[in-house]
Amino acid sequence: MxxxxxxxxxxxxxxxxxxxxxxxxxxxxxxxxxxxxxxxxxxxxxxxxxxxxxxxxxxxxxxxxxxxxxxxxxxxxxxxxxxxxxxxxxxxxxxxxxxxxxxxxxxxxxxxxxxxxxxxxxxxxxRPLAVEVAQVVPDGPAADQLEQGDVILAIDNQQVSSPKQVKEAVADQKPGQKLALKVKRKDQEQTIDVTLGSHPNNDAAFLGIVMAQVPADxxxxxxxxxxxxxxxxxxxxxxxxxxxxxxxxxxxxxxxxxxxxxxxxxxxxxxxxxxxxxxxxxxxxxxxxxxxxxxxxxxxxxxxxxxxxxxxxxxxxxxxxxxxxxxxxxxxxxx
CATH class of the missing domain: 3.30.230.10 (Ribosomal Protein S5; domain 2)
Structure with a gap:
């Protein structure tokens, strides 16, 4: 279509x-x-x-x-x-x-x-690309931990450079499990543990962010x-x-x-x-x-x-x- x-x-x-x-x-x-x-x-x-x-x-x-x-x-x-x-x-x-x-x-x-x-x-x-948090779902699992503009560098020590890689990492988990996200926020790197929730439409694990792929440089x-x-x-x-x-x-x-x-x-x-x-x-x-x-x-x-x-x-x-x-x-x- x-x-x-x-x-x-x-x-x-x-x-x-x-x-x-x-x-x-x-x-x-x-x-x-x-x-x-x-x-x-x-x-x-x-x-x-x-x-x-x-x-x-x-x-x-x-x-x-x-x-x-x-x-x-x-x-x-x-x-x-x-x-x-x-x-x-x-x-x-x-x-x-x-x-x-x-x-x-x-x-x-x-x-x-x-x-x-x-x-x-x-x-x-x-040219290199990175994953940026474009929006955090209100009341979602990441609402109090991730912020718009955060750049996700790695998940559970595995580097990521595309939203697809992040989605795959989440899909491999179950609701209630934790993911260690290494993020860059205002030029400072930190690791944030997020407990995954359940997707509103099914039983899949849910992180609760909208992502965009942006230049990494x-x-x-x-x-x-x-x-x-x-x-x-x-x-x-x-x-x-x-x-x-x-x-x-x-x-x-x-x-x-x-x-x-x-x-x-x-x-x-x-x-x-x-x-x-x-x-x-x-x-x-x-x-x-x-x-x-x-x-x-x-x-x-x-x-x-x-x-x-x-x-x-x-x-x-x-x-x-x-x-x-x-x-x-x-x-x-x-x-």
Missing amino acids: AALSALIVMPNIPGTDVHFLVPYAIEAPGPTFNTLGSVEGKEVVEIEGAPTDPTNGKLNMTTVAVSSGITLPQAIAEGLWSSNTMVPIEQIFPQDVSPEEQREVNSADFAASEASATAAAMHYLD GMKVTYNLKDIGGPSAGLIFSLAVVDKLDPADITGGAFVAGTGTINEEGKVGPIGGIRHKIEASKDAGAEVFLAPKGNCAEIDAKTSEGIEVAAVGSLEEAIDALSAHQRGEAMPTCG
């Missing part, structure tokens, strides 16, 4: 009467943002604690604009004369979730995509885009981090746009609204669009007309595709 797109949620269309609204929303091409550029005086992708290299070209993340509050005449007009997409409103705002709660979910997804983008870039560049990556939700900016964010840290010129001066979720290992996943994102990229002047392989079924010749679309399944494949473009060679496509 495709992940929710990076979204720009528009206000309800003005001048509408709630009694004449239809249960649909309109998806349309949204704005694109150059992740190698600046916004409100700050770099979109800001790197501290490590030397960076000059970049060329553009790496634009893409969005889908969503409007709700649609009347029946507007819906009919959209169906007859517009290339926008009408989708059931529950696809954007599930019935059991308020719009405000859904925005919070979208924002959390966007933040998670930022963390995964950083980790994927570090993996590609072969003190480098910090900050993403300075606001009011955007969803996880689909991951690929382009990761490319921007690599471009800034790697002396190689990823874009070759080209205007590149794209989309795709990314996990910590650099695997690229499909997203929603691919046609609108390609359309927005063409309107912005992009030469190349990086699309997840999982979206190929939605990309036909008409959609890709006027722009080169490369189908990629990983961060490495995306970088290889752009390298091929620089050399004048064919990139992998959906055909």
Whole structure:
């Protein structure tokens, strides 16, 4: 299933009467943002604690604009004369979730995509990674012992560098058993014993933290885009981090746009609204669009007309595709 797109949620269309609204929303091409550029005086992708290299070209993340509050005449007009997409409103705002709660979910997804983008870039560049406590579950087993920002260095004297290793160490235990966690807190190392609890949904051991994989060398990556939700900016964010840290010129001066979720290992996943994102990229002047392989079924010749679309399944494949473009060679496509 495709992940929710990076979204720009528009206000309800003005001048509408709630009694004449239809249960649909309109998806349309949204704005694109150059992740190698600046916004409100700050770099979109800001790197501290490590030397960076000059970049060329553009790496634009893409969005889908969503409007709700649609009347029946507007819906009919959209169906007859517009290339926008009408989708059931529950696809954007599930019935059991308020719009405000859904925005919070979208924002959390966007933040998670930022963390995964950083980790994927570090993996590609072969830079060290560490496990950071992103959140401590209130009233959970670790609530009084671990703090947000703690870096977990080892568990029971076994070094860890990924959330997966921590989860595996916890899964090997039973509720009530203790784990010795070696953590780094404000530049001070200490060992903390945590008694595991029971997971709220099953009988498995439960530590009660949310983790993120971060650079282990003190480098910090900050993403300075606001009011955007969803996880689909991951690929382009990761490319921007690599471009800034790697002396190689990823874009070759080209205007590149794209989309795709990314996990910590650099695997690229499909997203929603691919046609609108390609359309927005063409309107912005992009030469190349990086699309997840999982979206190929939605990309036909008409959609890709006027722009080169490369189908990629990983961060490495995306970088290889752009390298091929620089050399004048064919990139992998959906055909």
